[in-house]
Amino acid sequence: MRGLVSVDAAGELASAAFDAAREVRVAVARGLAAVRTPVPAPLRPLLADPDPLVKAAAFAALAVTGCPPAYTGPATSALTDPAWQVRAGAAAALRAADPAEAVPALAGALADANADVRKAAVQALLAHRAHPEARDALATATGDSDADVRAYAARATS
Incomplete structure (x- = not known):
């Protein structure tokens, strides 16, 4: 390979x-x-x-x-996959998707039980920080229980 x-x-x-x-x-x-x-x-x-x-x-x-539009739907759907690895990968994919579709899904992923998924969502939201809803979601993530999630979210304000 x-x-x-x-x-x-x-x-x-x-x-x-x-x-x-x-x-x-x-x-x-x-x-x-x-x-x-x-x-x-x-x-x-x-x-x-x-x-x-x-x-x-x-x-x-x-x-x-x-992540063109034909792939945004599957990525958004994968945010509910039972495997946290798939949810984290889907959040990463949405970094390259249209913000109008990606940001609401990523904001929802900030409530995921797995910190790695929340971290992937925050990293993806950073790519969309020009979008007002992304900035709001990132501001919320600065209060996350996980230090990595908080640190990545704080990048949006610096």
Whole structure:
């Protein structure tokens, strides 16, 4: 996988998206992000993968490749996934989505029980801090029970 990434071979990477090994599919998602595939279509099968670590890596890759409208809905829906890793990846994906759709979903994710999900939501909201609702959500997050979440949210005010 590293060799394919080093030569920006997105097509060859994508062809391994159906490999039986979870580790390979995770590496495919990360590799597609590393080569910054401008069209995230090769990530589509990984977003529906039954393995939560693969799905999480695919959503996180959208934060780098871009999260066009066709992917914003699935990312928003994934914020309710049972696996915290998927929820965190979905929050990261929304960093690259249209703020009008992403910000309300990310503001809701600030109530997640898992601190890693809340931290991912705050980091994504930082990308949308020009949006008034994002600034309000970040201000609320400065009172979070987790020190990392508070620290990332405080960046919005500095």
